[in-house]
Amino acid sequence: MAMKLYSFWRSMxxxxxxxxxxxxxxxxxxxxxxxxxxxxxxxxxYREVNPQMMLxxxxxxxGPMMFQSMAIMEYLEETHPHxxxxxxxxxxxxxxxxxxxxxxxxAHPMSVPRVRNYITNVLKLxxxxxxxxxxxxxTEALRAYETHLTNNxxxxxxxxxxQITLADICLAGQVVGSSFFELGTExxxxxxxxxxxxxxxxxxxxxxxxxxxxAPTSVSH
Ligand SMILES: N[C@@H](CCC(=O)N[C@@H](CS)C(=O)NCC(=O)O)C(=O)O
Numbered sequence: 001m002a003m004k005l006y007s008f009w010r011s012m013x014x015x016x017x018x019x020x021x022x023x024x025x026x027x028x029x030x031x032x033x034x035x036x037x038x039x040x041x042x043x044x045x046y047r048e049v050n051p052q053m054m055l056x057x058x059x060x061x062x063g064p065m066m067f068q069s070m071a072i073m074e075y076l077e078e079t080h081p082h083x084x085x086x087x088x089x090x091x092x093x094x095x096x097x098x099x100x101x102x103x104x105x106x107a108h109p110m111s112v113p114r115v116r117n118y119i120t121n122v123l124k125l126x127x128x129x130x131x132x133x134x135x136x137x138x139t140e141a142l143r144a145y146e147t148h149l150t151n152n153x154x155x156x157x158x159x160x161x162x163q164i165t166l167a168d169i170c171l172a173g174q175v176v177g178s179s180f181f182e183l184g185t186e187x188x189x190x191x192x193x194x195x196x197x198x199x200x201x202x203x204x205x206x207x208x209x210x211x212x213x214x215a216p217t218s219v220s221h
Contacts, residue, residue, distance in 0.1 A: 001061030002029040006049060008036045009212035010219070012108060012177040013069040014056040018212075019169045020073045022203035024080040028058075033214060036113055054112075070104055073166055085166045096160050099148060099167035103174035107141030110134060111177065131181065131221065138178040142188050145171055149190035157197055164201065172198045176209060180219045 005021070005028040007014045021028065034040045034055055041053045050057040050067050058066045060079075066072050077085050086093050109115065111134040119125050119133060149155045159167035175185055175195045185192040198204045209215055 003061070004028060004030040004032060004059045006032045006034055006046070006055055006057040007212070008034050008055055009209050009215035010036060010180075011055040012173045012209070013054070013104075015173045015176065015207050015209055016069040016104075016169050017056045017058065017072050017076075018207035019172065019204050020076050020085060020166070022206055023083065023085065023164060023169075023201075024076055026076065026080055031213075035214075039113075041113075053114075070100060070166075073169070077166070083164070085164065085169070087160060087163075087165065092154065092160060095152070095154055096165045096167040099145070099159050100170040102141050102144045102148075103170040103177075106144075107137050107174060108177065110137035111181070134181050135178075135183055138174070138181060138183050141174050142178060142183070142185065142191055145174065145191050146188040149194060155190065155194075157194075159194055164198070168194060168198050169204075171195065172204055180209075181221060 003026070005014075005017065007018070034046050036055065040046060041050075041055065047053055049065055052067060054067070056067075056069055056072060058072050058075075060066070060075075066075055073085070086096055116130060116134070119130050120127075125133075145159075149159060154160050156162040158164050159171055171191065172195055175191065178184075185195060199208075205211070210217065210219070
């Protein structure tokens with residue numbers, strides 16, 4: 001039963017799914033690239049796959065199409081339980097899922113193409129104001145991660161204890177995404193430590209946007 005992943009190098013939501021796939025040693029049979037910078041997500045061919053016109057989408061076997069990176073990662077967790085990316089205890093799972101949502105629900109949506117396009121094309125805000133907007137929400141996320149990692153005894157080498165969880169995938173995606181807007185992790189020592197630990201792992205390193213086919217050597221905005 002073939003697995004097909006719709007992807008693009010720059011998509012941070014797809015980074016999350018790529019990292020989860022790599023950690024679980026699952027290799028999609030087919031990668032379909034949808035160029036977000038050319039607006040291919042809005043063309044009929046992809047709209048028929050995912051009417052919400054966003055990446056990632058994944059089809060496992062005879063379908064149906066799966067959408068939303070968290071839902072896809074949880075599907076992978078359920079279908080490929082080893083290594084586990086959620087702790088066993090309900091409170092630990094709640095903390096990990098909460099940490100995920102800081103990036104997935106709160107910060108990342110503020111910087112996706114459709115939002116940036118609306119700010120520029122409809123609200124007619126200039127590029128410096130747009131960048132101020134994006135950086136504001138990304139800074140909020142980095143601050144939130146730093147506070148959670150520092151104030152909770154559940155933190156360890158990784159976000160939650162010493163095993164990689166979905167929270168680390170989301171934190172790493174947030175840090176990489178912020179770097180595309182020239183925001184570093186200076187001033188966030190716990191975030192820096194966890195991010196560095198993640199990126200030493202081949203599964204994360206291989207998922208990095210700049211390691212994907214079609215990626216440039218560096219990005220600004
Ligand atoms: N909450 C969604 C976000 C999906 C999303 O916004 N993906 C971006 C790329 S990272 C996208 O395809 N954007 C298309 C657009 O904004 O036009 C998820 O986690 O999968």
